Amino acid sequence: MKSFTSLSVTMALLSGTTHAFWRMECHDRIALARIDPLVDPGTVSQHSHAIHGGNAFSMDVTYEQLRASECTSCLATDDKSAYWTPSMHFQYENGTTEVVRQVGGMLAYYLLFANSGEEIEAFPEGFRMLAGDTRLRNFTGPVPDPEKSLWTAKDKTQLLLGQKAIGMNCLNYAKDPEPSMYRHFLPDKDYMDANCVNGIRAEIFFPSCWNGDPDSDNHKDHMAYPDLVNGGTCPEGFEKRVPSLFFETIWDTYAFKDAKGQFVFANGDPTGYGYHGDFIMGWNVDTLQSGIEQCTNESGQLKDCPVFELQTEADCDKCKLSMPHVLSDDDCAGPADGLCGNVAIQYGPEYASALKPGNSEAPSAVPTPTTPVQAMPTLPYTTAKSAVTDQYGGGLSVANVNGIASQASEINAQAAAPTDDAPAAPAPTQPPAPEQPHGSIVSTTTYTSAGVVYEVAIEEVAVYVTVEAPAPQKRHAHHMHHRRDREHGLLGRY
Incomplete structure (x- = not known):
């Protein structure tokens, strides 16, 4: 198990804001399973998830049950929260799938971004939220993102802010790191084989503007993004601030170099646009509030905060979920015929059809696309303006805007080659990059x-x-x- 040994970090991301933070290290998952108490409460979930946190997690888990967890896979013993995202799989040409190895578990950043005079509140008991849209298969903004100082109202809709909150970071430790949330889609396999020698870091930023309710019917409407995604101004009605959560999971895609096939997330998404994350608060509220107020060391390391009691990585790794009997026959890791839950792969760009929860049918040998394969845009490997935060590829980094602008001619109108039986979708229209x-x-x-x-x-x-x-x-x-x-x-x- 690799540790998250931080080199050094600065979080000077936003001028005029507070920017304390800490990184919750969850060194191993408690389960790979079709469980999702937010979207599919009380039943088998639509697709598999990589699950971290308190081991009392279940199909209908409550805050009180999470607090009663016997252990947590995260480094701070008081953090019994539940963190989960769809798992990544590789599908061979014959339809067989297997889960991609997770490197180092998951990082959940607690970023304390607030404008001058604003207070950051701890998540209350019963707090839940979801970020991302599992059925999304396209991106509605320009590629690459414009410089934030140039964003207009069209760039700041909640729909587009949520899409910009996703990142598929191409990792190559021999190079300077790419910026977080630079690429909002999964690169094609040829690109990954050539460039991402240390894998793909799947990233998602959660909204931090809050209306005061612990939850909402769709687990999203009580939250909103500030107008710069990871900072800025909250919209009317969402003036309260909670910690900005940022999930990172590294997948060892390079282990499949030269293998014939494709990468796909467990929800049947080969594009990355439908990536999403879920969170159920499991902290003691007073402990979390103390962390917000006292954990201001710029290293971001938990050991530098006096509030938290920490366990060893070995103890994190031993914490596992007792799998529900109804899932005893599931083999989400594979190799298996198709994706766990018989999930069909849907390429877009149309909105994907809804998946059926509770599906216990054996997966099809070769899942059939419901729509033609869409051409994906291409973004070159670029470097961030900020330095890498740790030697295993974790950490927020800020886009090197000048570097992106100089590469605009390479970016515009590039697309993946079509398959023999599927026409290429038109390349997305690219606006010229602004001169810096x-x-x-x-x-x-x-x-x-x-x-x-x-x-x-x-x-x-x-x-x-x-x-x-x-x-x-x-x-x-x-x-x-x-x-x-x-x-x-x-x-x-x-």
Whole structure:
């Protein structure tokens, strides 16, 4: 089992916000099973999930039951919460599937993003939420995402913010890391074989703006995204702030290099657009609130927070769910004929048909697509402006916007080749990437934290805005962060 040994982290993602955080390390899953008490309460779920957290998890689990868990697979012993996402599988050409190996369990970031004057509240007892849409098979915005400072109202709809909250990060530890949530779709296998030598990191950001209700009928309507996904302003009616959850799961896709077939999530999604995550709060509320108020060390490591009692990785790994008898015949790991639950693979771009919960039929040998295979856009490997957070690929990182803009000609209108019996979908329309302004450095300051020297440079940039009438010149100050790690000799740009 690999540990999550952090090199060093800075979370200067959002100007004018608080940015304390910690990473909840859940070193092994408690189960790979068709259980989902949010979407399919009381019955066998539509598809399999990689499940982490308290081992009292069940088809109709309550907060009180989670709190009574005998153990948790997460490092902090008080965290009996439930965290789950669809598992990733590889489907060979003959239809046989097997689960892709999970590397290092799962990380659940608790990011304490709030604007000046806002308070962050602990999740209350009974709190539940879901992020993502399992039936989504397309992306409705431009590719790549525009620079956040250029987002308009069209970029900030809750629908599009939720789609931007998904990331399929191509991992190659020999290179600088890609930014989180840069690529909102699963690359095709040829791309992964050539570039993602350390696997794919599936990411999902949860909304952090809250209306005060612990749950809603669809487990989503009581929450909303701030207008920059991982920060910004909350919409009217959702002024309360809770921790921003960010799930990361690394899948060892490179183990299937040169194998003929495709990667697909357990919900029958080969695109990644339908990736989703679920959370049921299982903390003691007072403990969680204390963590929010006191865990401000910039390392993000749990050991640097005095609030939490920690267990060993070995104890995390031993925590397992007692599988319900109704699932005793399931073989979600495989190799098996098709996906667990007889889930059909649906490619889109149309909205996928609903899956049937409780399906106990044997899977088909070769699941038949309900729609033609859609062509996926291509994004080149790019580097983030922030440095890698740990040696196993975990961590938030911010897009290197200038690098993305310079590669725009490579990005536009590229698509995967069609199969013999399926026409290629039209390549998505790509807007030209905006030219990034450059100015002069007007002042610099440095500070040291946890053995890392941070340099903050204030860059003055002239920005010209074209409107129907002549517009005056506007001037803005942009912050650039340079980092020099004394021990590792790393240099990253923020």
